[in-house]
């Protein structure tokens with residue numbers, strides 16, 4: 001696919017880390033990417049209890065406000081030692097890793113499993129605001145120390161399965177090959193091919 005079936009897309013997010021990753025994934029297809037900050041849009045309140053619920057809410061509210069195709073990302077980290085938390089509440093728990101590292105500091109390596117989830121919701125400005133959601137997941141472990149300078153959020157402490165480096169030690173292209181967001185983006189691009 002060389003081009004997307006529209007020439008502008010809005011990213012319904014104020015998170016600079018997510019915007020940087022999503023822009024890099026979408027711009028090669030020749031589409032202008034506008035962020036919620038570019039359009040001076042308010043932050044949508046994330047009050048649903050699923051990733052799909054929040055992503056869909058963000059995509060639909062922004063799409064209806066700006067009347068443009070809109071992509072929203074809701075993501076989080078599910079930690080085995082915290083019974084799957086903070087999960088959908090990751091941003092509220094903490095946008096960075098220090099609190100988590102402190103809470104699981106006594107958990108042995110074998111029990112430090114975790115997975116990232118990313119749901120991308122795409123809303124089109126039709127009469128009934130058509131919306132589709134795509135879910136990517138990435139398994140891994142929470143490392144015992146923070147390593148690397150790249151990425152954002154929990155990247156310095158997350159090592160995906162099959163790797164020895166944290167996400168923050170990888171280039172954006174390397175992270176994308178493993179990441180929850182890269183997988184959801186591939187599903188979204190496959191969906192667009194069917195347009």
Ligand code: IMP
Pocket residue numbers: 015046073074075076077088090091094095096116151152153154155167179181
């Ligand atoms: P929300 O989707 O706005 O609710 O925020 C999710 C939070 O999860 C982010 O603020 C980050 O702390 C974390 N998060 C989501 N995706 C990633 C990622 O790819 N790397 C590191 N942290 C992430």
